[in-house]
Amino acid sequence: MLFKLSMSGMKSKLKDYIVLLAGLIMSISIFYLFQTLALNKAFIEGNSIIQSIGFIFHAGSFLLVVITFFYILYANSFLLSLRQKEFGMYMMLGAKKYKIKLLMFIETIVLGIISLSMGIVLGIVLAQGIGQLLMNQLDFTGRGYHAFYIPSMTVTITFFLMMFILSAMMNSIKLSRVTVLQLVHSEMQIEHAPIKTKKNIAGSLLACLLLSIGYISMIKMDVLKETGVIIALVATTLGTFLLFISLLPFIIKKLKNHKKLREKGINAFTFAQLSFRINSLTKVLATVAMLVALGAGAIAAGMAFKNNVLLMANGSEIYDVVTHNPTTQEKQILHEITFKQKYQYRYKTDDKYVYYLKEDLEKNRPLVHSQEGRKDFNKFKEISKDLPEGSVLEDGIENGSDSAQIPSEWQEALDSIEPYYAHENHKIKIVDYNMYRKIHGKEGSVFIGNTGDFESYKEELKQLDNIQLHKYKNIDPEQLRSKYSSYEMFYGVSSGTVFMGFFLGIAFLTMMASCLMFKILSGASKDIMRYQMLRKIGVRQELLTKSIYKEIFLIFLFPALIGIAHVLIGMNIFSFILINPYYRVWLPIVIFSIIYVVYYLITVQLFKGIVLPKSIKE
Structure with missing residues (x-):
């Protein structure tokens, strides 16, 4: 029964x-x-x-x-x-x-x-x-x-x-x-509860203190490590809930008491609606703010890891293409690529040395790392120093040798141009044009180039890598020193995290929408009588619709602002893993904003359907 x-x-x-x-x-x-x-x-x-x-x-x-x-x-x-x-x-x-x-x-x-x-x-x-x-x-x-x-x-x-x-x-x-x-x-x-100013101010100050502790922990994540994650998690969550419970009713009260705002249209009704229901909304809005932070943050982290792959590849290998003695097939592929920067250097080889032409190298100076810190890992500069004639690239100069050692910047540059497998067991020696002509050896050239848009030419670069592997049969794909092979390696390592970020981001944003829509719509039936009364005393439907848009907009606005603030600060959590966790961070925020606006418009339409039924609209 x-x-x-x-x-x-x-x-x-x-x-x-x-x-x-x-x-x-x-x-x-x-x-x-x-x-x-x-x-x-x-x-x-x-x-x-x-x-x-x-x-x-x-x-x-x-x-x-x-x-x-x-x-x-x-x-x-x-x-x-x-x-x-x-x-x-x-x-x-x-x-x-x-x-x-x-x-x-x-x-x-x-x-x-x-x-x-x-x-x-x-x-x-x-x-x-x-x-x-x-x-x-x-x-x-x-x-x-x-x-x-x-x-x-x-x-x-x-x-x-x-x-x-x-x-x-x-x-x-x-x-x-x-x-x-x-x-x-x-x-x-009624849901309305009196606002105790002193209590609200004290709660707001405590909330700001907790959020500050949480934010500082995120910013100093490279120092605090796992302890910082725990502190940030607890302090930020408590601070967010306390901020909404203490500060939000106070803000709504101030808006309601603002004379110019209150007297415009039916804002007095709109703010009264918010004032009466805000205490029941605070905890839900705080939850939504945390879900916004988790959802948008997960997508931002996923995209940061994806973008970090390219940054790491750019930092590990300076040039998109480095190929010695290009074959006909390689030349055809290179012809299809638009290079932003490309150089070709001549050299000769004998049993002991690879002789690079000093004039070629100094005329088109290669790039080296700027070495200005971890964040500039993928930034480069041209070499400013000149090359000593007759200098040799090796760990130490042999006793009795009159050869000078190649300067360190040039060593880094030549290491990028001349991979170890290109001429095994050969040392690099710098010679001028007159000496170069007198050397009896096999002549060759190395082509280097940067496209400025690596990801647009991944297929062509992959083909070049396959040709290189055919050329140098004594190396494995993992040993191939190319930007594409580095990109593939880094992408293989981080793709799981990229997947996880997007996967969880979608999950959290969906849950966020469910929470907010559920709360707003669940209380809509209590508002039907109020809208009926306004309609009966002659308030136009247009004004009622505007009131609904404003009321729900303010409800959606507060958690979005706090949630995005959490994301912008919280990306520091990944600073000890990623070169630049903020690389293109605007993109996930735009994605979140579009999703959030769509949910806002859907919620408004559903709310209107409940509080303004057809009988009233007519």
């Missing part, structure tokens, strides 16, 4: 339960997505760079558990709020309170089982779809990755069942403390 009663009660509020169910399904599927990576040892061990940042990854996993915990508690408290009036009526008709508690418990568990089943199925589909899409885009094999992963499923089911049972128990305790009259008149209770 109780089961039938609970099912009929859920059917009576099916629209609200669908919103709740959608949020829970998305939360479960995203939790499962994360666990497919967090628990998949074969995947993590098969991608070496992920092992090096494993601590950060597990810290993120812990943060997701905390956020999901509060999300589930909130979702199930909403479940109680949906039925409070109905439960009050049952009790007025003679139902015992323990029966109502049992009814509530059944509803929570039934909803939990349905959402768990659908959430895991959706999680598997998303894990497979998103995983394969990213692997194809990143040309990443993802060894050990499985969309259907039993350990992840076990952890997800266990965690959420515990959460649903805990929520049901908390709802029962909450129900036992509420009187029948409070249940019956639950919809007439």
Whole structure:
């Protein structure tokens, strides 16, 4: 009987339960997505760079558990709020309170089982779809990755069942403390709570202090290492929640009291709406801010690792192309490439030396590292010093030799031009034109070039590498000193992290949208009467629509600003791994902004559909 009663009660509020169910399904599927990576040892061990940042990854996993915990508690408290009036009526008709508690418990568990089943199925589909899409885009094999992963499923089911049972128990305790009259008149209770200025100021100052500690820990990550991750995680999370709880109601109050803003259009109504509901929004908005930081930050980190591959390749090898004595096939490929800078140097070889022509080298001076610090690893400069005639490139000058040693800058340059396998067991000697003509040896040339757009010519450079391997059969692909081979090596090492960043970024941003839309839409039904009243007294639909856009815009704005601030500071976490963690950081922020605006517009349309039904619009 109780089961039938609970099912009929859920059917009576099916629209609200669908919103709740959608949020829970998305939360479960995203939790499962994360666990497919967090628990998949074969995947993590098969991608070496992920092992090096494993601590950060597990810290993120812990943060997701905390956020999901509060999300589930909130979702199930909403479940109680949906039925409070109905439960009050049952009790007025003679139902015992323990029966109502049992009814509530059944509803929570039934909803939990349905959402768990659908959430895991959706999680598997998303894990497979998103995983394969990213692997194809990143040309990443993802060894050990499985969309259907039993350990992840076990952890997800266990965690959420515990959460649903805990929520049901908390709802029962909450129900036992509420009187029948409070249940019956639950919809007439306001959400507004008085703002205590001193308490809010103290809370805001503490929040700023905690955020400062968190930000400093991120900036000094190269010194603090793993300790910095823990401090940043705890301080930033606590600071964010405290900032929204203390400062946001104070800001809304100031906006409401601003005379010029209040008297424009129906802003007085808009700010009053925000003022009355802001206290119930603060924790959700803080959660959304953290999800924005995690989502946009994960995508930014993934893109930073991807861009870092090119920076590392550029830094390890100065030239895009270095080839000795180009063959006809090589010349054809080189002809297809547009070079920003290209030089050709002549040389002769005998049994002992490779003789480079001094005039050629000084006329078109090669590049060397600028050596101005780690961040300038991929910056270069032309050599300013001249080459001593007759100088030799070797570790030490032989006793009795009148040859000078080649200066260190020129040593670095010649090392880039002359890979060890080009002329094994030969030393480099610098000679002028007159001496060069007198040398009896095999003449050759080396071509070097930079395209200025390495990634546009990857296929051509790959072909050149294959020809080089055919030329020098005594070396393996890993020993080939070319920018393309370096790029492939670095990409192979970091592709797992790039995949993880994009994968988790999509997951967090989806969860963020679910949280915010769920919270806004779940309270929309209480606003119908207010909009009806305004419509009846002659307020135009256009003004009501503008009010909705403004109200939801402000709700979306605050977590976005804080979340992006967290991202911009938080990228310092990767400073000890990446050459430049901020390289093209604007791109993931633009991607996030587009996604966020789309969710904002969808939420506005759904909200309008609830509070401005057709009967009112007409």
